[in-house]
Amino acid sequence: MKNPPGSISRRNFLRISGMTGASLTIGFLLPAAAKDIPAILTAGEALEQGIELSAWVSIDKTGLVTIMCHRAEMGQGAFQAIPQIVAEELEVEFEKINVMFAAGQTRYGSQITGGSSTVRGGYQNMLRAGATAREMLITAAANSWKVKPEECYAEKGKVFHRSSGKSLGYGELVEPASKLKLEKPVTLKQRKDYKLIGKPVKRLDTSPKSNGKAIFGIDFRVKGLLYASVERSPYFHGKIKSIDDKKAKAIKGVKHIVKVEMPVFAGTRHGVAVVADSIYTAMKARKALVIEWDNEGFEKVSTELLYNRMRADVQKTGLTQKAQGDPTRVIGKDDKKITAVYETPYESHSAMEPLNCTAHYTAEKIEVWGPIQGPDWVQGDLADKFKMPKEKVIVNMTFLGGGFGRKAFLDYTYEAVALSKAIGGPVQIVWTREDDMTQGPFRPGGVYGCSASLSDGRLQALEIKMAAQNMDHQWVPVPDKADYNRNTMEGWLEPYLEQLSHYRFADIPTESPIPVMWWRSVYSSTNVFAFESFWDELSVAAGKDPLAMRREHISQEKERYHKLFDAIAALSGWDKRGKNEGWGIAVSECFGSIVGEVVKVSARPGGGVKVDKVFAVMDCGWYVNPDIIRAQIEGSIIMAYGAAAVHATHFADGKAVERNFHQYAMPRIMDTPEIIVQVMDNDEKPGGVGEPSLPPFAPALCNAIFDLTGKRIRKLPMDLTAI
Structure with a gap:
């Protein structure tokens, strides 16, 4: 691909990375055991040991800092987050960084951009790479001035001597620095000292994507x-x-x-x-x-056939992923048990670039x-x-x-x-748009059977079964049909189970020739519709406020969850809800992050329901750039809106019906509600950002519709104009 003006090509980057005096290049030697910490080496050390280095950062004699992005950039912000992390510890001006995509190579470890894993999976290594380069440059400058490294500091691409005010640019120091070996581990900054991390730094890819220089x-x-x-x-x-x-x-x-x-x-x-x-x-x-x-x-399935099959499947016992006690017995003896069945549609990915x-x-x-x-x-x-x-x-x-x-x-x-x-x-x-929409693989549709019993307003027993295609079963001609779906609980808040004696989560792998695969937030995108819609039904049956019901079922010791509940209540004004308005809430946890969303709806003058506002609070722990997080939350909510109320993929005679956007419509600007976002600040480990905000929207919307109209939506997509 072409690089921005003043940058270097990957070929030249790799060439200078192997020349110990031409640059200071820092990379990792990945350990044989995944649990071990990768060793940080310079290009010179790698050359001496005959090791192929996974280079993350290189500084040449002009002072140009080049940082490798080992993950894909599809709008989610890896091209920004990775250099922003490295630059924080490197102490270099962000605008003077050149970023390049790394080629697919096992020496970088996992390069798959999925599961919202880029930051949470590698932030410590990125911080260490930047800090190591900084300390080597400081040491090289101290040696040049014949002073102690402790007397020096780095800032804006230079090393300064505190008492004399002398300075040397990074480019002047790369040759002596490349020959050094650090004898002790580097010390990383404390969060309070960050200059870049946690700040809304302007994205490096905004200009090239706007002026046409970015190569897709x-x-x-x-x-x-x-x-x-x-x-x-x-x-x-x-x-x-x-x-x-x-x-x-x-x-x-x-x-x-x-x-x-x-x-x-x-x-x-x-x-x-x-x-x-x-x-x-x-x-x-x-x-x-x-x-x-x-x-x-081969079988030529239709949407009607598929859902009839899943409706029949969900009545079966299924394969247990996780269970405790005897929920079937407890729920069965309760003559006031609560049951519901939820249905979610198949969806196309329909990315802007086919x-x-x-x-x-x-x-x-x-x-x-x-x-x-x-x-x-x-x-x-x-x-x-x-x-x-x-x-x-x-x-x-x-x-x-x-x-x-x-x-x-x-x-x-x-x-x-x-x-x-x-x-x-x-x-x-x-591929044409028609190829993209008709060939798949698609997000699998699903049918969820939920049942529970309450005692004195508290959940006593719970059973949730999912009937849907198991993505893992497609990789071999004859799958092990006794192999349960390990994502049946994806999106569920684990602390709920700590206060529940009887529960069971299970799946029934529905047979179908339709290819299905990961779709933004994977099974969470469908699971949470059932989970959080059912929580609302349980709240109504218990005669309790839906947010209060959730609070009661998580121990007060789980402060992180209760702080999020407090935040979403305050942001949305939950306790001051007005009359003739519909309010719905949903909370989910996936990919290391917790997200709470509140949706406010009102009646349209001509009939139907209008989505007025969406309030979203994300707790993703340690984070890099709040603007990226807000953009991902907004994008996730709009994508969730489409899957909940605008489009779906249908099948007839073994073929996909929707072929282009005239049939598979997208939410328009006039459909998009005001979205108000809050990002929590805490010291938790980093979680994902690109996917966790999608799952809560659909149940929050349907819970709001029930609050306004008394009509319970259990099947997606819905037609908001017909409610």
């Missing part, structure tokens, strides 16, 4: 590049019977027409690729193909470029499938125009490499 996968070009559009079976398991490509071949600019296959979990998706000198020509010629598909030998990948296969190496969420996964997958040594598979990340989990999958990168191999040159495959 769909923008990438390489010499000799051809373009491809692939006609794939409209059925999830269809195969090719025959191809009539005469008309397509006659179109000027068409170079190749090739059969392609791509693995989708344990199955194979079949298609016909048209390769041309432009993507427009490839798409035009693709429409001229006449293909007969073999659609026999799938695309550029690939060049040769006998010596494979190189790919694109919007990729898991570059290390792609490297391993391509090395395995094409029998190529890992070090010969180069995976280059670009910016992503959204991902939501879809661009962590391995199908589209394999397809591009297979086609490059077939035509003997570089090729870029671009």
